[in-house]
Amino acid sequence: MQLFNRVKRLFSLEHHRVSTVSLVLGFALSGALANAASVTGNIFDGSAALAYTRKAVAFGERPSGSEAIGKMRGWILSELKPLGGQLSEDHFTGQTPVGPVTMANIILKFPGTSGKALVVSGHYDTKKIPMVKFSGANDAGSSTGFLIEFARVVSKMKHRDDIYVVFFDGEEAVGNWSDTDSRYGSRHLVEKWSADGTLGRIRALINVDMIGDKDLDIIADANSSQWLNQTMWRVADSLGDGKYFLRRGGGIDDDHKPFADAGVNVLDIIDLDYGPNNSYWHTGQDTMDKLSAHSLQVVGDVVLGMLIDLESQA
Numbered sequence: 001m002q003l004f005n006r007v008k009r010l011f012s013l014e015h016h017r018v019s020t021v022s023l024v025l026g027f028a029l030s031g032a033l034a035n036a037a038s039v040t041g042n043i044f045d046g047s048a049a050l051a052y053t054r055k056a057v058a059f060g061e062r063p064s065g066s067e068a069i070g071k072m073r074g075w076i077l078s079e080l081k082p083l084g085g086q087l088s089e090d091h092f093t094g095q096t097p098v099g100p101v102t103m104a105n106i107i108l109k110f111p112g113t114s115g116k117a118l119v120v121s122g123h124y125d126t127k128k129i130p131m132v133k134f135s136g137a138n139d140a141g142s143s144t145g146f147l148i149e150f151a152r153v154v155s156k157m158k159h160r161d162d163i164y165v166v167f168f169d170g171e172e173a174v175g176n177w178s179d180t181d182s183r184y185g186s187r188h189l190v191e192k193w194s195a196d197g198t199l200g201r202i203r204a205l206i207n208v209d210m211i212g213d214k215d216l217d218i219i220a221d222a223n224s225s226q227w228l229n230q231t232m233w234r235v236a237d238s239l240g241d242g243k244y245f246l247r248r249g250g251g252i253d254d255d256h257k258p259f260a261d262a263g264v265n266v267l268d269i270i271d272l273d274y275g276p277n278n279s280y281w282h283t284g285q286d287t288m289d290k291l292s293a294h295s296l297q298v299v300g301d302v303v304l305g306m307l308i309d310l311e312s313q314a
């Protein structure tokens with residue numbers, strides 16, 4: 001990623017960050033990276049991610065098992081189908097405190113040639129909150145919109161590893177968060193991928209959650225692999241976005257954790273400081289006006305930079 005710094009200096013007059021990244025990736029196309037990325041169209045668009053987020057929010061509250069999440073799943077699939085790759089629905093039943101709930105992860109695989117895999121994931125269900133009209137713009141509209149746009153970018157990217165884009169269902173607890181009431185989709189996929197051998201091929205899983213806040217501050221998650229936190233910070237610093245990535249934080253329980261517990265290298269990219277004292281989180285205040293395309297752009301650039309970096313070491 002030293003190339004990033006050098007090229008950014010060369011183009012210090014460049015004011016449009018999308019163009020900057022395009023140029024950076026263009027110059028980085030040498031040696032191992034030549035096989036890893038193609039420049040044309042290979043740029044994450046934060047505005048597009050925000051537009052997808054808005055469409056997701058328009059489905060209303062969308063907790064696991066609801067009619068709304070079923071409709072939204074149909075929409076997500078319709079956005080992903082034209083991208084090519086191997087698209088599948090991973091249906092299962094979550095055993096929740098209120099009984100069995102039908103759920104489905106959405107998995108889009110772009111096959112590579114190395115035998116290894118990289119995974120970018122997030123959740124698309126929203127928490128059911130009694131008496132509240134919950135938009136879930138940031139949680140989980142932002143991860144939903146992000147992943148659709150990211151899948152589009154990956155579909156145009158040359159890569160040697162298999163790249164999976166995964167939309168988890170059932171991240172939210174039905175009652176109070178516990179090991180057995182939360183992260184239904186990721187826990188299910190760890191079992192499934194453990195059984196079929198996919199788990200052992202994963203070089204890294206990068207999970208995103210609540211990444212649309214206008215006031216973006218991604219915490220340092222202690223449950224993530226330290227070398228992936230370091231990679232994230234190095235890429236972010238190289239892009240001039242280091243200020244959005246705090247070097248402090250605690251251990252976060254999210255969809256990456258079941259994979260970490262199974263021995264997979266993981267990173268959770270999450271901003272858990274949403275509004276004053278996190279007061280927008282899981283409340284009626286989690287609405288579209290709190291989000292920005294710029295924040296999604298920052299995270300998109302960093303995750304894409306990380307993928308290219310990881311691919312270059314394949």
Ligand SMILES: [Zn+2]
Pocket residue numbers: 127139172282
């Ligand atoms: Zn949540």
